[in-house]
Amino acid sequence: xxxHELDAYDRRILEALQKNGRLTNVELAEQIGLSPSPxxxxxxxxxxxxxxxGYEARLAPDEVGLGLTVFVGVxxxxxHERDADQFRKEVSALPEVIAAHLVSGESDFLLQVVVxxxxxxxxxxxxxxxxxxxxxxxxxxxxxxxxxxxxxxPLDHLGK
Amino acid sequence: xxxHELDAYDRRILEALQKNGRLTNVELAEQIGLSPSPxxxxxxxxxxxxxxxGYEARLAPDEVGLGLTVFVGVxxxxxHERDADQFRKEVSALPEVIAAHLVSGESDFLLQVVVxxxxxxxxxxxxxxxxxxxxxxxxxxxxxxxxxxxxxxPLDHLGK
DNA sequence: CGTGAAATAAAAGAGCC
DNA sequence: GGCTCTTTTATTTCACG
Numbered sequence: 005x006x007x008h009e010l011d012a013y014d015r016r017i018l019e020a021l022q023k024n025g026r027l028t029n030v031e032l033a034e035q036i037g038l039s040p041s042p043x044x045x046x047x048x049x050x051x052x053x054x055x056x057x058g059y060e061a062r063l064a065p066d067e068v069g070l071g072l073t074v075f076v077g078v079x080x081x082x083x084h085e086r087d088a089d090q091f092r093k094e095v096s097a098l099p100e101v102i103a104a105h106l107v108s109g110e111s112d113f114l115l116q117v118v119v120x121x122x123x124x125x126x127x128x129x130x131x132x133x134x135x136x137x138x139x140x141x142x143x144x145x146x147x148x149x150x151x152x153x154x155x156x157x158p159l160d161h162l163g164k
Numbered sequence: 165x166x167x168h169e170l171d172a173y174d175r176r177i178l179e180a181l182q183k184n185g186r187l188t189n190v191e192l193a194e195q196i197g198l199s200p201s202p203x204x205x206x207x208x209x210x211x212x213x214x215x216x217x218g219y220e221a222r223l224a225p226d227e228v229g230l231g232l233t234v235f236v237g238v239x240x241x242x243x244h245e246r247d248a249d250q251f252r253k254e255v256s257a258l259p260e261v262i263a264a265h266l267v268s269g270e271s272d273f274l275l276q277v278v279v280x281x282x283x284x285x286x287x288x289x290x291x292x293x294x295x296x297x298x299x300x301x302x303x304x305x306x307x308x309x310x311x312x313x314x315x316x317x318p319l320d321h322l323g324k
Numbered sequence: 325c326g327t328g329a330a331a332t333a334a335a336a337g338a339g340c341c
Numbered sequence: 342g343g344c345t346c347t348t349t350t351a352t353t354t355c356a357c358g
Contacts, residue, residue, distance in 0.1 A: 010228070018228065021221035025185050028334060042343050044336075055227040059219060061181035063317055067215040068170070068178065070317055075267060075274055092311050099318035107235060109305035114235055120321055145269035151252050154314070157223055157230055158259035161280055188351055202326055204352080 010055070013038060015162045017046055018055070022156035025059040062154070070118045072146070074125055076133070077111030079141035087138030088112070094136050100128050111143060170215070173198060175322045177206055178215070182316035185219040222314070230278045232306070234285055236293070237271030239301035247298030248272070254296050260288050271303060 010018075016036040020027060027035070033043035050056045065073065081087050095104050095115065103116040119125045125144075133142065170178070176196040180187060187195070193203035210216045225233065241247050255264050255275065263276040279285045285304075293302065 018221070018223060022223065023220070025219035025221045029336090030334065039344055040335080041337090041345080045343090053227070054224055057222045057224050059185035059221050060183070060316070061178070061185045061219050062217045063178060063182065064214055064217050065317060067213070068317060068319060069321060073265070075265070096312040099320060101312060102315045102317060104310075104312035105233070105235070105307040106309040106311055107305040107307055109303065111305070113311065114305065114307075118317060124321070143269065145267040145271070145274065147265040147267055147274075149266040150264075151266055151273065152256040152261060152264035155262045156220070157225060157228060157262060157278060159228060160259060161229060161284070189353095190351065199327055200352085201328080201354090205325090 010162055014046060014050065014055075015159050017043070017050065019156070019159055021047075021056065021059075065118060069120050072119050072121055072125055073150075074117045074119070074147065075145040076115040076117055077141075077143035077145070078113040078115060078133075078139060079110075080112050081138040081140055082112075084138065090137050091139070098132060100132075111141075170322055173203075174206060174210065174215075175319050177203070177210065179316070179319055181207075181216065181219075225278055229280050232279050232281055232285055233310075234277045234279070234307065235305040236275040236277055237301075237303040237305070238273040238275060238293075238299060239270075240272050241298040241300055242272075244298065250297050251299070258292060260292075271301075 013036055017032065020032055020035050029044045029047070030040050032047070033040045036043065038046075047056070065071065078091075080091050091113070092104075092106075095101055095113070100117050100119055101115050102118055105114050106112065107114045117125070117128060119128055129142070129144070133139065173196055177192065180192055180195050189204045189207070190200050192207070193200040196203065198206075207216070225231065238251075240251050251273070252264075252266075255261055255273070260277050260279055261275050262278055265274050266272065267274045277285070277288060279288055289302070289304070293299065
């Protein structure tokens with residue numbers, strides 16, 4: 005769905021910036037084999053066209069006291085569409101929920117929740133999640149070990 | 165678990181850099197109410213102590229032709245510990261798997277998989293995942309809608 | 325632990341090939 | 342579409358409170 009087709013240079017830019025979002029333009033230009041000016045033009049275009057949504061620091065959850073990640077499957081009442089709408093809105097506003105998707109399968113929603121510890125999760129579950137409107141069923145899957153941390157998107161399928 | 169306790173300034177630095185990882189040091193210093201020098205010193209310490217693991221560009225999956233996200237629950241043979249080990253290694257090497265966790269509950273592993281489309285997922289499932297050693301059961305949950313995109317870690321629990 | 329100032333280096337934007 | 346040059350701006354280092 006990219007408006008402008010992404011060529012090999014764009015792809016290399018995206019791969020490089022996914023690995024290191026603080027590359028200076030001259031470093032980036034060097035890596036991808038272009039001079040700084042056209043390189044910067046491409047980066048700006050990728051930003052403005054929405055391909056690059058932003059840049060962020062990746063933190064170590066453990067190091068900031070967020071030792072527990074839980075993947076929470078939630079079923080909501082299907083009878084009222086308004087309930088699902090309201091649920092989407094309220095769940096998006098919760099800081100502990102760092103990602104949420106409407107999914108197929110046993111649950112309606114899948115939430116990724118981070119809390120300091122089990123006590124924190126207890127409070128989130130009983131004090132917050134269970135009080136949301138239309139929640140019918142909750143399934144908590146605790147992350148015991150991170151096998152592969154959040155990683156760059158694969159861009160091999162972009163031809164060229 | 166942070167070696168050095170994070171104070172209010174550190175917390176504000178982390179919050180700001182999670183929202184915009186390309187802030188210049190002077191902008192950052194302004195936002196958190198510090199002058200550039202001590203601000204930079206703190207950022208360097210946060211980087212070197214591992215609190216900040218890195219910086220990355222966040223891409224729009226749709227815009228790079230990765231329209232389908234699937235959360236895949238995988239059960240592996242429990243009888244051989246070696247199988248689980250091998251599975252961890254091999255799964256980490258797959259570019260389509262952008263995150264993987266060992267989890268409690270019905271599945272042993274939960275994988276986040278991104279592919280261009282359903283055909284891409286078919287190829288990944290039949291051609292790759294099902295051929296991994298020890299895989300006993302696979303449950304595919306398709307992301308129909310992103311309710312909340314990957315978001316910054318909440319740092320409110322850091323006192324001060 | 326914080327502030328301020330000066331030198332180095334990079335980014336941004338002009339016009340040109 | 343890419344390249345070079347110039348202006349503007351940030352980063353870095355150091356001396357100081």
